[in-house]
Amino acid sequence: MPSTSLQYAYFPGCVAQGACRELYQSTAVLTQALDIKLIELKKAACCGSGTYKEDSQLLEDTVNARNIALAEALNLPLLTHCSTCQGVIGHVDERLKKAQNNDPAYLEQVNNYLTKEHCSPYQGTTEVKHLLWVLVGDYGLERLQKKVTRTLSNLNCAAFYGCYILRAQDTIPYDNPFQPESMENVFRTIGANPIYYRGRTQCCGWPLSSYAEEKSFRMAAHHIQEAIDAGADCLVTPCPLCHLNLDSRQPEIEKVIGQKLGLPVLHLPQLVALALGKTPKELGLERHVVSTLPVLEKLGL
Structure with a gap:
């Protein structure tokens, strides 16, 4: 493991900033103790916790493509401490990476919406990682x-x-x-x-x-x-x-x-x-x- 500290684009999610504020608090304490640097994605949106796709798969993919693109702009993996956020954003990332080869027209549709909102396009150049995976895999x-x-x-x-x-x-x-x-x-x-x-x-x-x-x-x-x-x-x-x-x-x-x-x-x-x-x-x-x-x-x- 390199001596340099690990760095991540931090997606805390909604619940940890509200009803479970102690999760936000303890994640900060833990990562500081382990010399893991978190750059919080202040402009990120709620992942939807699986509800967006009930109305529109395109909506879920577009919102979370933007979240991932925010991490890509920092050239960092996206870290979350919420299993639900991990599942939703991670699955969108998988789906859009497959679309790069199998359905480029769909990815273009997603990125067109992002461009209209003056957001960076999704490129599929990073990873989505739960804190658990970081502890087990990246930190060790x-x-x-x-x-x-x-x-x-x-x-x-x-x-x-x-x-x-x-x-x-x-x-x-x-x-x-x-x-x-x-x-x-x-x-x-x-x-x-x-x-x-x-x-x-x-x-x-x-x-x-x-x-x-x-x-x-x-x-x-x-x-x-x-x-x-x-x-x-x-x-x-x-x-x-x-x-x-x-x-x-x-x-x-x-x-x-x-x-x-x-x-x-x-x-x-x-x-x-x-x-x-x-x-x-x-x-x-x-x-x-x-x-x-x-x-x-x-x-x-």
Whole structure:
């Protein structure tokens, strides 16, 4: 690995700048600790989280072609810490790269819209990378391990991958979409104990919540209870939308099922940064709906 710091065009997404501000906060803390430079794409637009294509595939492709073109203008890969953004923007990038050879007229149509708005055209010259892929692939687990200053050996962590990071793209780096291990490998690297349970690769229920709230809550409850039964001290997710359903709505979920759950849900950069010696306050752990105190107590914090 070169000694120079890694640099990325940073696409934080909407949720991390609103309801999950602690994700934005902890990503900044973690990347600074690892000497990873982020250049935030202040002019980027919402990826649409899969809703644009319900009206128009062209709309989704054009909006996200512009997002990618902003990173291309910096000659940098695009980094996001949101699995949903990764899935949507990454899939658009795949589709448009294929269109360069298979359907150039469609790509021209997309770029014509960008030109009309005085935006740079999509060129297909960069990559879209989730923070997880950056840690596992670009930074490297061996290098990450050397940064660990706080033992997490007493903490049982259950990954919750969700849908988009595993299944939205035709190919994903550094992992198997059906039997993923990248999150668990990160846990091992920073000294935590990975917990396996069936629901770790399934949908959290968020997409159902706007029209089938009870079904959404029962789906989330099933995953949370499975993790608890497997011995998890916390869930860890790379997706802020999953975090919203599993953490912020957990009190509502408990009312629906008539049972207390109380399982803390951490964002991936929060967990990693804890292992690097960062404080709970720096990482916004007090912002969670489900108290993170049981996790901190187990770590002696």
